[in-house]
Amino acid sequence: MEGGAVFGPSRSVVMDVVILLGAPGSGKGTVAGRLVETVKGFSTVSSGALLRAAIKDKTAAGIEAEGYMSRGELVPDTLIAAMIDDYLAVHSAGEGILALDGFPRTVPQARMLDGILKKHGVKLRRAILLDVSERVLLFRLGGRRICPKCSAGYHISTIPPKKEGICDVCGTALAIRADDTPETIANRLKVYQEQTAPLVDWYTAAGVLLRTHADGASDEIAGEIAAAI
């Protein structure tokens, strides 16, 4: 693991935020899940999961977002920033670390996040890049399954459910995400390189970037991150 600026011992007297950066399939959600299980006071919110819930609930934001998501494009910056702002309005009180999985994804979103964090009195502790080779990204995305009810994530060979095709948590039949088709995957990887990868330089310049080589097992990666934050 390579670090940027070095911070002192953790200071969980207020809510701190860490950003999880990485291409689709880099394991942001899986690693965040491991951190929630192993680090006291750790929680996470996924921008993609917020959007999928909004689509399911047919909210105005969900109806607007659906077309972008099905094409593998990013939804408008202001739409997703408003959802994160609303989330923090409810969840920023108290102590601990909140991992933002999938937000920000563009430089304008990073600027918006600065304002949102200030508004809610939340500090940015780290931006963590999960650096994964393209071969592993394609393998992970190709075998990914999701629970449509509780959003638990699986992989057919590396994170299989106990009973094939059924969610361990809530017993619902697992599904392939609507945007995990080969064409949409290719577009999402392109969009990542063009619009999200510039955030690596952005957060390096801010002195908060932590780069993790994340081709390996999620437990090990989560352990490295837990030790570093």
Ligand code: AMP
């Ligand atoms: P994810 O679950 O993180 O893979 O996100 C799934 C899809 O939701 C993405 O391909 C985008 O269409 C949309 N999305 C999620 N987060 C963002 C974001 N921060 N900005 C724009 N679109 C997003």
